[in-house]
Amino acid sequence: MRAAVLGTGSWGTTFAAVLADAGCDVTLWGRSEEVCRAVREEHRNEAYLPGVELPARVTATTDGAAALRGARVVAVAVPAQSARMILAPLREHLEPDAVVVSLMKGVELSSDRRMSEVLQEVLGVPAARVAVVSGPNLAREIAERHPTATVVASSDPDTARLVAAACASPSFRPYTNADVVGVELCGAVKNVIALAVGIAQGQGYGHNTTATIITRGLVEITRLGLALGAEAETFAGLAGMGDLVATCASPLSRNHSLGVQIGRGLTLDRALAATRGTAEGVKSSTSVLELARTVGVDMPITEAVVEVLAGRLPVEEMAAALLARPHRAEGVEGAHEPLPRPLAEPAV
Numbered sequence: 001m002r003a004a005v006l007g008t009g010s011w012g013t014t015f016a017a018v019l020a021d022a023g024c025d026v027t028l029w030g031r032s033e034e035v036c037r038a039v040r041e042e043h044r045n046e047a048y049l050p051g052v053e054l055p056a057r058v059t060a061t062t063d064g065a066a067a068l069r070g071a072r073v074v075a076v077a078v079p080a081q082s083a084r085m086i087l088a089p090l091r092e093h094l095e096p097d098a099v100v101v102s103l104m105k106g107v108e109l110s111s112d113r114r115m116s117e118v119l120q121e122v123l124g125v126p127a128a129r130v131a132v133v134s135g136p137n138l139a140r141e142i143a144e145r146h147p148t149a150t151v152v153a154s155s156d157p158d159t160a161r162l163v164a165a166a167c168a169s170p171s172f173r174p175y176t177n178a179d180v181v182g183v184e185l186c187g188a189v190k191n192v193i194a195l196a197v198g199i200a201q202g203q204g205y206g207h208n209t210t211a212t213i214i215t216r217g218l219v220e221i222t223r224l225g226l227a228l229g230a231e232a233e234t235f236a237g238l239a240g241m242g243d244l245v246a247t248c249a250s251p252l253s254r255n256h257s258l259g260v261q262i263g264r265g266l267t268l269d270r271a272l273a274a275t276r277g278t279a280e281g282v283k284s285s286t287s288v289l290e291l292a293r294t295v296g297v298d299m300p301i302t303e304a305v306v307e308v309l310a311g312r313l314p315v316e317e318m319a320a321a322l323l324a325r326p327h328r329a330e331g332v333e334g335a336h337e338p339l340p341r342p343l344a345e346p347a348v
């Protein structure tokens with residue numbers, strides 16, 4: 001099967017290798033002629049995956065029409081906030097029967113749309129031909145063939161099965177799932193929770209704090225997902241708990257690392273400059289919070305991250321603000337308990 005991967009960053013390049021390991025002939029599409037030449041001729045992408053040799057079945061081009069010609073599976077791994085702009089010119093080159101796969105973990109800021117929704121709109125493909133791949137999938141480990149599982153979600157079981165077959169390799173095991181909303185929200189919101197964990201660790205807090213944020217973060221993700229029609233069991237699975245554990249534990253996570261820098265007192269601009277690659281949670285925290293407000297769901301950790309990143313809540317007051325909320329029962333359903341306002345006012 002021929003496949004295309006749009007985006008030559010760390011995940012796009014790694015997923016191209018996964019597809020090739022599974023037997024696909026893969027063309028990466030990117031904007032840098034130098035990166036594409038190195039993938040084609042040296043089987044390397046040193047900027048994003050230093051020291052990794054790519055399979056011979058992976059080639060690369062800056063020509064979108066050439067990349068998409070004959071591609072039955074088209075996977076997209078560009079920054080979520082730029083996806084609409086990047087993909088619009090490629091629409092005319094998509095094969096009529098192509099299945100489009102979102103590898104992205106974000107929510108569009110201008111529209112609060114999930115990335116599968118953005119793909120449907122901008123590429124003109126129906127939901128039945130769109131899939132989402134999400135799970136504990138740190139690119140570098142997968143590029144090194146560490147054993148990993150993931151979730152392939154689509155509203156159409158045949159589409160999910162096709163994509164799962166296209167990426168199943170001896171070290172990469174896909175599970176199919178019909179819950180696109182749940183799987184996609186897990187991927188986007190865990191980045192926000194990873195920022196919160198990083199912030200806490202940067203402040204010097206230990207494992208109890210980390211476990212508290214991961215667990216209550218999962219409650220937030222679940223609450224939002226259920227309000228938007230997701231299935232409860234998705235959140236305990238690979239895309240939910242699985243990805244939270246990987247991202248919140250690993251220094252390979254850009255969101256986690258950026259959070260640590262913020263927790264140590266760096267400004268957002270400096271923390272971004274110190275972080276290599278795309279930390280989707282920075283912008284998606286705002287769109288996730290907007291989405292939550294549209295359905296009346298309480299997401300205090302997400303709200304605290306938004307406030308800290310915007311400079312309205314001093315980072316050293318974040319934990320106190322969260323702990324000062326009224327006490328409540330532990331379950332997923334719950335009253336709206338916003339952060340105490342005086343602590344969330346603009347810092348002077």
Ligand SMILES: NC(=O)C1=CN([C@@H]2O[C@H](COP(=O)(O)OP(=O)(O)OC[C@H]3O[C@@H](n4cnc5c(N)ncnc54)[C@H](O)[C@@H]3O)[C@@H](O)[C@H]2O)C=CC1
Pocket residue numbers: 007008009010011012030031048077078079080082086103104105106137138139140276277278280
């Ligand atoms: N890196 C990882 O471990 C994983 C990343 N993801 C998700 O995959 C998505 C992509 O992430 P990464 O590949 O890690 O990001 P990255 O920062 O490594 O690469 C982003 C790529 O997008 C390209 N790009 C940016 N603007 C462009 C434009 N205007 N035209 C063409 N290309 C453009 C960059 O050149 C770069 O090749 C994100 O949503 C991320 O959350 C999901 C799972 C794992």
Ligand SMILES: O=C(CO)COP(=O)(O)O
Pocket residue numbers: 105135136137138139191194243246247252253254255256278279280
């Ligand atoms: O999504 C990821 C792992 O599943 C990668 O996390 P980061 O985007 O924070 O690096």
